[in-house]
Structure formats: structure tokens, C-alpha cells
Amino acid sequence: MARSFNRQAIHDSLRLISAALSASSLYSIEHQQVRFLIPQIRESLANLLSQQGELTFLIVKEDLLFDGKPLDRTPHTERIARLLYARNIGFIRFHQGLETREVELLLQVATGLAEAAIFNSESPHIDYGEIDTQEGLEGARPIFCFEELTVEELQSIGTFYDTIGDRSNLDIREISSIIAGFASAFQQEANPLLALVPLREEDEYTFTHSINVAILNLAQGNSLGLKGQLLHDVGIAGMLHDSGKIFIDKEILRKPGDLSEEEWRQMQQHPSRGAQYLMGQEGIPALAIITAFEHHMRYDKKGYPEVSTEWQVNLCTQMTMISDTFDALRTRRTYKEPWDFAKISGRMLELVSSQLNPYLTLNFLKMMSELGEQIIESGISLSADAPQRSEAELACRHVCE
Numbered sequence: 001m002a003r004s005f006n007r008q009a010i011h012d013s014l015r016l017i018s019a020a021l022s023a024s025s026l027y028s029i030e031h032q033q034v035r036f037l038i039p040q041i042r043e044s045l046a047n048l049l050s051q052q053g054e055l056t057f058l059i060v061k062e063d064l065l066f067d068g069k070p071l072d073r074t075p076h077t078e079r080i081a082r083l084l085y086a087r088n089i090g091f092i093r094f095h096q097g098l099e100t101r102e103v104e105l106l107l108q109v110a111t112g113l114a115e116a117a118i119f120n121s122e123s124p125h126i127d128y129g130e131i132d133t134q135e136g137l138e139g140a141r142p143i144f145c146f147e148e149l150t151v152e153e154l155q156s157i158g159t160f161y162d163t164i165g166d167r168s169n170l171d172i173r174e175i176s177s178i179i180a181g182f183a184s185a186f187q188q189e190a191n192p193l194l195a196l197v198p199l200r201e202e203d204e205y206t207f208t209h210s211i212n213v214a215i216l217n218l219a220q221g222n223s224l225g226l227k228g229q230l231l232h233d234v235g236i237a238g239m240l241h242d243s244g245k246i247f248i249d250k251e252i253l254r255k256p257g258d259l260s261e262e263e264w265r266q267m268q269q270h271p272s273r274g275a276q277y278l279m280g281q282e283g284i285p286a287l288a289i290i291t292a293f294e295h296h297m298r299y300d301k302k303g304y305p306e307v308s309t310e311w312q313v314n315l316c317t318q319m320t321m322i323s324d325t326f327d328a329l330r331t332r333r334t335y336k337e338p339w340d341f342a343k344i345s346g347r348m349l350e351l352v353s354s355q356l357n358p359y360l361t362l363n364f365l366k367m368m369s370e371l372g373e374q375i376i377e378s379g380i381s382l383s384a385d386a387p388q389r390s391e392a393e394l395a396c397r398h399v400c401e
């Protein structure tokens, strides 16, 4: 598939769409200027589609992203992004064979004359994903586990968390060998997530969440070309990012409702408590200590612990924030419904630039959507059965806070 796009050609198409949108808003979609532009838009998109088969634009508030990278912001990209964003559209994808009437539908949707759902029924060459702005993600359910984990490995992970709980010294070699096992699986499997199955209900929340974040970190690292020690350390950092939770009062961790000011103050100590603990342990990779400390800082540094705006959040931390957010969104669902990647990706795109690194998030979503497709084709379900509400689940309530 050709990947070397002339970005100017993309901008030229967008300029035509923007001009048609502007004329539609000023006059009407029936205006001759709009009628004149519609076939030009189709032709220019068809030229691009002939090179690649499909074109996907992600909408992040006032920016458009193409092929994983933000397009230079112009009045045209801004207008299109703003209008689509206002219609709750997170991405839009054009396929080869696009017809003139479908361009017209696009203009109707962008200007609010038609609902985006019309693409589903009347436009075989345009699809889209919604931004999910609904809250209502609460409760929890665990998702992934490595099917191949042996009993010994499961036990050593359990022991590892008991060790932290006892404030005693931690044997990094055990955890390190498990991560090494994961990492090599990621390098051998065409689709490493095929090895994941829904986790058992009785699993400890920290255990579940930490494994998930480690695996998702490894998947991200792998997709970014990280190898060897660095990939391994990124996995360990995911595994240990929430170590500081062990020092937080369990009543607070398990509290289902809102936290009081004092409880929240305590909760916010888990990154620094975790980093302090890890610093006192032998053989912990520096990346894991930094990640434990930084993982709630957010991309815009408005999280906690408070730091100056000049603070450079480590890339491994930024990857961990993405894995953490994804796992939290997956596990916070109370209602039972099948794997809905579009909703999760829409929500994550909303968090881009404020909480999450845009480039890494797009890479992550791209990777997950590709892996997800293979998983669906393989017949393996990624969704866990909705479990009974348990203490462990209540504890998950604060995973991403």
C-alpha cells in the first residue's frame, strides 16, 4: 500500500471541502457554487483514493490528523475539524469508489442537515466513528490475561504483590523473567493479543490492572520498534506504575462514591509513595521509578504531583498513561455489551492533548484496531463476562484517577 502521500494534495482536497462547507453555510447546499464544487471534491478524493484505497482523518477538536500525523492547521482544516467535531465525529474514512452523492451527504452531515448515521445506510464508501462523550463508565471488570501464564508465574506475581504489601524487599528477578516472557511472546506472535483471554473474576484488581498495563505497554513498545532491554523496562514500568497504591488506605481505594478532600489528598500520594518505594529496591529500572512518579501528571502537566510546565514527562510514562486509560475505560463499564472499540477510541481522542500524547495515542489506537480486527477474525472474544460486583472491582474505581 502506498504510504508516501503528497500532503499538499490532501490539503487541496480539504480546501475544496472547506470552500463547499463555507458556501453551504452562507447560502445553501443547493447553491450553484456548492454544486460546482461537489464533483471537484469527489475527483480530488478519488485521485487520493486511487493511491491508497482508503483515507482516514481523525478529528481532534480543531485539528485534523491524517496517517497518524496532525495536518498543518489552516482555516480549511480548522473549519472541517470544528464542524465534524460538533457532530460528534471522531474519525471519518473514505473508501475507493466514492460517489458524488456521498460527497453531498458529507456536506449535509457536516453542516448539520443530516445525522452522521446516514453514512451507515446511504454511503457505502464513507464510514465514521463517534466521539463518546457520555460518562457513565463506572464499576469494573478485568479484561486480559496471558493464557499461557503458568501456575508458577501466577504465583510469583501474587507473591510479588504480597511483598510490596509487606513493605519487604522485592525480588525484581522474578518479575523481570515474567516480563521477559511477555516481551518475547510479543516478538514471536503475529498478533500478541491473541494470547490474551478475559481474566478471572477473582483476580486482584492491582494484579489484573498491572498485568494489563504491562501488556499494553509492551504492545505499544513493540509497535514503536523498541527491543531488548528498553522494551523490557517499558513492560516493567507498566507493571509497577501503581505500586504506591499499596500504601494507600484500602478503605479509600475501595470506596465506591466520591472521595472527601482528605481522602483525595491521600490518594494523590500514590505516585510519589510508589516511586519512593521503588527507589529503595534493588535492580528496579530507572524508567519504572520515573513512570510510577509521573503517571498521573497528564500530558498538559495539570495532574499530580504538581510540577512546573517545563517538566518533561518521560515517553515511557506517556505510553503508560495511554495503557492505563485504555484499561480503565475497558474495566469501568457496568453494562454488559460487546467489545466496542469505536467508543473507547472516541473517548481517548477526547483526552488527546490534555491528558494523553496525541502521536502515541494515535499509534496505540491504530495498533489496537488492527489487532482487534485480527482477534475478531480469529473468533476469540476480547470482552470479559460482566462479573459480580466485588471488593476488587470497587477498588478498580480509582484505577485511572
Ligand SMILES: [Fe+2]
Pocket: 241, 242, 270, 295, 296, 399, 400, 401
Ligand atoms: Fe495510578
Ligand SMILES: [Fe+2]
Pocket: 209, 241, 242, 324, 399, 400
Ligand atoms: Fe493505573
